[in-house]
Amino acid sequence: MNSPAHSPITNGLxxxxxxxxxxxxxxxxxxxGEGVGKTSxxxxxxxxxxxxxxxxxVTREPGGTPLGERLRxxxxxxxxxxxxxxxxxxxxxxxxxxxxxxxPALDAGRWVLSDRFVDASYAYQGGGRLLPxxxxxxxxxxxxxxxxxxxxxxxxxxxEVGLQRVNHRGPLDRFESAGLxxxxxxxxxxxxxxxxxxxxxxxxxxxxxxxxxxxxxxTTLNDRFANDFGYCG
Ligand SMILES: Nc1ncnc2c1ncn2[C@@H]1O[C@H](COP(=O)(O)OP(=O)(O)OP(=O)(O)O)[C@@H](O)[C@H]1O
Ligand SMILES: [Mg+2]
Numbered sequence: 001m002n003s004p005a006h007s008p009i010t011n012g013l014x015x016x017x018x019x020x021x022x023x024x025x026x027x028x029x030x031x032x033g034e035g036v037g038k039t040s041x042x043x044x045x046x047x048x049x050x051x052x053x054x055x056x057x058v059t060r061e062p063g064g065t066p067l068g069e070r071l072r073x074x075x076x077x078x079x080x081x082x083x084x085x086x087x088x089x090x091x092x093x094x095x096x097x098x099x100x101x102x103x104p105a106l107d108a109g110r111w112v113l114s115d116r117f118v119d120a121s122y123a124y125q126g127g128g129r130l131l132p133x134x135x136x137x138x139x140x141x142x143x144x145x146x147x148x149x150x151x152x153x154x155x156x157x158x159x160e161v162g163l164q165r166v167n168h169r170g171p172l173d174r175f176e177s178a179g180l181x182x183x184x185x186x187x188x189x190x191x192x193x194x195x196x197x198x199x200x201x202x203x204x205x206x207x208x209x210x211x212x213x214x215x216x217x218x219t220t221l222n223d224r225f226a227n228d229f230g231y232c233g
Contacts, residue, residue, distance in 0.1 A: 025055075025106045026225065027147070029117040032155030033186050034176045035162035036206040037213060038115050041155065044214050046113055048221060052229045057105045060115035061093065065100045068093035076173040083129035087136065090121055095143035103147065118144055119152060119193050119201070124175065127189025128182045151224050153217055154194050155206035159183040162206075 028045070030038045042058060049056045062072040071093040075086065094117075105112050118140050125131045159180060166176055194201040202224075204216050222229060 023109050025109050025111040026151075026228065027102065027106055027112050027114075027149045028221070029114045029119070029149040029152045030155065031116060031119045031123070031152055031190060031201075032206060033123075033157070033159060033162050033183055033190065035164070035166035036155040036157045037165070037210065038155055040210065041153070041214060041217055042113060042115050045153075045217060045221060048218050049111060049113065054228075055110045057101065057110055057112045058114075059097070059101055059112065061097060061117055061120065062090055063093065064097040064102075064114070065093070067096045076175070078174060081174070083125060083131050086129065087121065087125040087131055087139070090125065091139040091143050094118065094121075098144050098147060106147070114149075117149060117152075119154070119190065122193050123186045123189040127185040127187075127192075128175075128178065130185070149200060151221070152197075152201040153220065154190055154201050154203045155213070156187065156191065156203050157205070157207040159187055 028049075030042055030045070032038050039060075046056055046058050061068070062075055063069045071089050075081065075089055075093075081089070102112050102114070121136050121140070122133065126133055126136050163176070163183070166172070191203070194203045202220050204213060204220065206213050
């Protein structure tokens with residue numbers, strides 16, 4: 001027998017509520033160091049979410065808007081960018097992304113899946129570039145306020161593993177070529193964020209074969225959003 005929460009009538013009501021623009025969408029982010037498999041995972045996760053009939057926006061940082069994509073080109077180029085300029089450029093791209101893409105999508109009841117978000121600044125500009133946390137926190141407050149992800153999937157693997165995976169792609173970008181010490185600090189700072197926000201950030205061991213990693217990610221997604229997925233599934 002159907003429980004009240006799963007009766008056809010309740011299902012119908014909940015589906016109506018979910019597609020109501022007054023109902024905010026879910027915000028999911030993928031994080032991790034160079035070459036851990038974020039972008040590969042994004043495709044599978046997006047398909048999993050869309051298979052549930054959910055209207056999903058897939059995006060990335062830095063980027064996601066015309067301004068953000070220009071800033072991304074500048075950030076990944078080989079010229080000298082001091083850490084403070086890097087931090088402000090990333091947040092310039094981020095605040096535009098939040099106001100132009102993420103906020104409106106969530107307000108319209110759409111879901112958003114982003115390849116990196118604010119944790120990346122704590123990891124790269126805080127951990128990697130050794131900038132103090134306070135200015136990052138202040139920029140976070142200014143740029144995103146309470147728009148924290150509902151779930152962050154942190155792909156974690158040894159730095160050498162990630163670098164090996166991206167090495168065959170050709171010349172390394174400014175972050176990939178910043179040195180092992182930099183990348184180790186990025187990894188440590190990401191793991192520190194996961195300890196600080198254990199309810200939001202889920203660490204997945206990305207050093208394993210792709211099918212195992214992807215299986216774990218999909219299971220985590222299904223568990224975390226069982227209610228959203230279950231009612232209309
Ligand atoms: N679990 C895995 N095992 C082995 N190879 C993998 C795994 N996951 C991804 N790869 C491969 O590693 C390479 C890097 O993956 P991907 O581009 O998804 O990483 P990324 O985290 O998005 O990298 P970047 O930090 O450069 O954006 C790709 O060639 C991908 O096919
Ligand atoms: Mg990528």
